[in-house]
Amino acid sequence: MKYQYDLQEPNFRVGSIDIQNVSRPENYKHTFRNGRGKHGFIYTVSGRMRYLFSTGEDLCIPAGELIFIPKSTVYTSIYLEPDTEIKIVQFDLVNGSLPDYLTRPVKIELPRAGELIEAFFKPMEHHMPNHPLYDLSCLYGLLWQIDESESKIPAKYKKLQAALSEITEYVTKNEPIAYYADLCNMSEVNFRRLFKEYTGLSPIDYRNDLRLTAARGKLQSGEYNVSEVAELCGFSNLSFFIRLYKNKYGHTPKKE
Secondary structure, three states: OOOOOOOOOOOOEEEEEEEEEEEEOOOOEEEEOOOOOOEEEEEEEEOEEEEEEOOOOEEEEEOOOEEEEOOOOOEEEEEOOOOEEEEEEEEEEEEOOOOHHHOOOEEEOOOOHHHHHHHHHHHHHOOOOOOHHHHHHHHHHHHHHHHHHHOOOOHHHHHHHHHHHHHHHOOOOOOOHHHHHHHOOOOHHHHHHHHHHHHOOOHHHHHHHHHHHHHHHHHHHOOOOHHHHHHHOOOOOHHHHHHHHHHHHOOOHHHO
8 A cells, every 4th residue: 555645845953863772572562651752763673563553553663674653652662573673763853843744653665774774873883972963964864865755656646645644644534535535626536546546445445444454453452342443443333344354354353
């Protein structure tokens, strides 16, 4: 599934950068109950990480992949394999706001992610302190590479941004297709066609897929029963929810 974002002119400045190299044993958990203190890029060097968010979203990040988690996000990180190692680059904003595509937890699809993260740690390898300007150059370089990557999305699909953002942010709302088409200033027919062409799913199937991902996270937390999860994730028909869940995951919600 693809995700679409409109790029914005940078209107922010970063500061208070710090880096950490962390290794933990298998099944070690850490919960940010009060939310993450800074914006953070987290790169899995070895092993595998799992992130369970208070929204119900569940992301698994294997070695060689990068995730971004915004400041104040409430979540639990789990080290899934022995000697899992991660490298963290975190920062605050001096002013302004981050682009839309960095306002929620997201896996960063970037071919050179490891190289860009490792650059922050180069001075430490030579037992030298990091200079603030060096850290700034590395961070702005990383943000620039991400921005460049996002800009490669074909222009013909950028008109879908408003609908994709609306569905993601208000995933439990049962808005009709016409509502999303209006947000994009498109006819319903053209909207359906372009949306399916871009995501591979109809707008409703896309919304249901996001709901099912959230539902699985809630079920695996052990805090909710099947009926509660269905209602919390926007499914008013329990049988329909169970059928969709089994189609996606190969088993019923009760077996999570």
